[in-house]
Amino acid sequence: MDNRTFFRAAAPVTAALLALTTACTGSTVQGRPGAAGVRDPFFPKAGNGGYDVQHYDLAIDYRPDEGRMSGTAVITARATQGLSAFNLDLSGLDVEDVKVQDAAARFNRTGQELTVRPAEELEKGEVFRTVVTYSGKPRTVKDPDGSEEGWIPTEDGAVAVGEPVGSMAWFPGNHHPSDKATYDIALTVPKGYEAVSNGRLESRTDKGTGKSDKSNNADDSNDSNDSNDRTVFRWRSSEPMASYLAIAAVGKYRVSTGATASGIPVYNAVVPEEAKASAEALGRIPEIVDWGSRRFGSYPFAAAGAVVEAPDTLAYALETQTRPVYPGAPTVDLVVHEMAHQWFGNSVSPKSWKDMWLNEGFATYAEWLWSEDHGGLSAEERFQAFLKGDTQVDPAADADWAAFPPANPPSAEVISDDPVYYRGAMVLHRIRQEVGDEKFFALVRGWAEEHRHGNADTADFIAYTERLTGKDLDKQVWQNWLYGADKPKG
CATH class of the missing domain: 1.10.390.10 (Neutral Protease Domain 2)
Structure with missing residues (x-):
């Protein structure tokens, strides 16, 4: 009997066993593990697949004298596929307990990946709640370009910053800008310290005063015996935020x-x-x-x-x-x-780290517009100064802005280099030169509005620009300025 005959014969038996299993358990096996990374071109391990975070509720108790924190992260997410397991990004820190839908979950650590296996598989579309309890000394993370992010100790406290992947040093999450969520962040610190985060300060409560604060669902289980000497600051970000934009700052x-x-x-x-x-x-x-x-x-x-x-x-x-x-x-x-x-980077966030010029080009051009609107150099004067390298007009004009095309940085090490900022701004000015002020400023406002609180990439920007202005800018702008390898002449 050849293999094909064997499998034909075995198929009815396999089907019968599957049917028996289904009858006994009342379910079929549907879930699969979510991806450990979203294949970002520069940070392929960042983020995770299989779910979309809706909200983070973080409760962190930090002790500056010891440099230690204890934290509870409550992560509400929606499964985008059936999930037998999923990953969270977390660098360092000790994970003590994980619960999914109020049931204990198995978990393990490999590098920056915290793999969670819920007691019951999650169905596609299911909104689920994961609670991670953790503690330890948070780390400082070194970027590919050599700069530091993550949890940065200061003389009397610490500041946490996260671009591009440093936020995983202080809370577990889906740490890629393509997955934005709302946040509640409660920071507990010694009395006499301030604790600052994103959004609006909902409350500031000294423990042991008899006051009760239930303004969010943050877990206060990290209270200690000396809780009377501590203050809780509760911050709320009601608009979506990419995790790299989260901040925690503790100091006097x-x-x-x-x-x-x-x-x-x-x-x-x-x-x-x-x-x-x-x-x-x-x-x-x-x-x-x-x-x-x-x-x-x-x-x-x-x-x-x-x-x-x-x-x-x-x-x-x-x-x-x-x-x-x-x-x-x-x-x-x-x-x-x-x-x-x-507006540009936070509300309209990049789909991948390759799209950094959409953040930095717009922010740099905003500086030029501010100058133009307040009696300083016009954007045209800035543009010409950079084109000619005229540092008499603008001291920054000797920047190496033509080293690579802004929409195609060659590596993670250079995504914050001069071309992303200055040539990115020059791309915007070239559009302005081609379409005129009326259409250009309608474009700037419309771009921020169309993608408000969302994500976009360079292809989205090109399509939107040509749709709004009605002009083919391929040769004049995109090929020459945005993607061209050679230094543009004008």
Whole structure:
């Protein structure tokens, strides 16, 4: 009997056994493990497949004197396939317990992957709740370009930043910008410390005062015997956020509050030694938000503000959602750049890290527009200065902006290099030159509105631009400026 005959004979037996199994268990095997990574071209292990996170509820107790945290992450997600197992990204820290749908789940660790096997398989479309209890000393993560992110200790506390993958150093999640979610973040710290995160401050509660705070579902199980000496700060981000934009900052900051003319609350936290030097630039945040709302469309979030750390804390500023973080006192131009990211990068987030120019090109061009609108250099003057390398007009014009095409960076090490910023901005100006101001500014506002709180890539931008303007820009802009390997001539 050949193999084909054997399998034909065996098929009815196999089917009968499967039917018997189904009758006994009342179900069929449908689930499969979710992918451990979303195949990002530069960070293939980042993110996970098989589910879409809807909400993170994080409760973190941090002890600066020990550099240790204990945390509980409640992750609400929807299964996009039947799941027998799924992964969360988490670097370092000790996982003590995992529950899925209130039932104990098996789990194991391999590198940055926390693999979870629920007691019962999850059905496609099912909304499920995962609770991870963890603790330890959170790590600092080194990027491919050598910069540091993750959990960064400071002189009197710490600041957590996450671009591109540092957020997995302090909470488990689906850490890729393509999966955005809302957040509740509760930070418990010693009395006398401030704890700052994204969105709006819902409450600040000193433990042991008899006050009760039930403003969200964060788990307070991390309370300790000295809880009377601790304060809980509860922050809420009601609009979707990519996890790399989450921030946790703990320190003895000077806090100031205010509001924009349109009523958006502004919350700034500044290390005392930088307070005086930061006052001018931070004082213009309300003006910058309202200016951006006129240029780019309505401000996409319910809060604004800043965190200013000591200059040696970080090697860069970062557009953490609603509350950018700065290493030392920022200039007005830098605040304009990071606040422009609230529209471009935070509200409209990249589908992959290859699309970074859509973040940085727009934010850089926002600086040029701010200058143009406030009596400084026009965007055309900036563009010509960079084209000619004229540092007399713009000191930054000697940047190596033509090293590679902005839509095709060659590696993860260079996704924050000059071409992504400056040539990205020049791409936008070339569009403006081709279509005129009326269509260009309609494009800028429309792009931010069409993809508000979503994700987009370069192909989306090209299609939207040509649809809105009605102009074929392939030769003039896309081939030459966006994808061309050679330095454009104009």
